[in-house]
Amino acid sequence: MADAGQPQIYLLSDGTGITAETLARTLLTQFDGLHPGWHLRPFVRSREQLDELFARMRSGRQPALAVATFADSRLREQLRQCPIPVLDIFSDHLDQLEQVFGRKAESVSGRAHGIGDIARYDRRIEALNFTLAHDDGLATGDIGHAEVVLMGVSRSGKTPTCLYLAMNYGMFAANYPLIPEDLTGDTRLPSSLRGLRGRLLGLVISPERLADIREGRRPGSRYASLAQCRAECLAIDEFLFRERIPRLDVTHLSVEEIATRVRAELG
Structure with missing residues (x-):
């Protein structure tokens, strides 16, 4: 108000x-x-x-x-x-x-946000279903259909960005979470993702910002502690460097800005 x-x-x-x-x-x-x-x-x-x-x-x-x-x-x-x-x-x-x-406008209401182009609309819905099915690594059998796979620690913005890409651009976007148990010194890229290197992008975030976000979800927990966030952020940096996966710092970016950078990264 x-x-x-x-x-x-x-x-x-x-x-x-x-x-x-x-x-x-x-x-x-x-x-x-x-x-x-x-x-x-x-x-x-x-x-x-x-x-x-x-x-x-x-x-x-x-x-x-x-x-x-x-x-x-x-x-x-x-x-x-x-x-x-x-x-x-x-x-x-x-x-x-x-x-x-050199032509007159047709003056038709509702074209910008109506169904309009049926094929384009159906593509968006299909992409959204794909993204929901491949959220947080839920399904990897057909992940090869993904146009982009976002990797990152929990609460780094993977899911909302994938949903935004699917809903607005009809992109088949999947995300793969990297949990602490996955981020040991000898962790390698999962076999299901090795053929997708040109479509992988790591989302990184400052430990302080990550701790703030997690505190809102699980206040007072080890999961939200700054020490835990620092350890995970360091581990994913090392993992992305080791696997030569491009990274995007999302610390100060909105979902819209992350999605725009992802599209630019993919060309």
């Missing part, structure tokens, strides 16, 4: 509103100390619905902004009657795109 006096952001769309929300939240990261109220209004498909929203906006007393993604040109035209400032994503850019491409 927004603090008193904080702006209200209305996210308006004839689709899911995901694009409007993503853009709005991205832009607002540039304003420290701003804690707006968010009002998502998806699937606005009629003039009557939009008029009702305008009436609600007029009754507000706090500063407000509407961020809109309407594919329907009639609704974009109606936005001119909006009682608060509007960031109209489609109108601001479609005209220029039409000039560049």
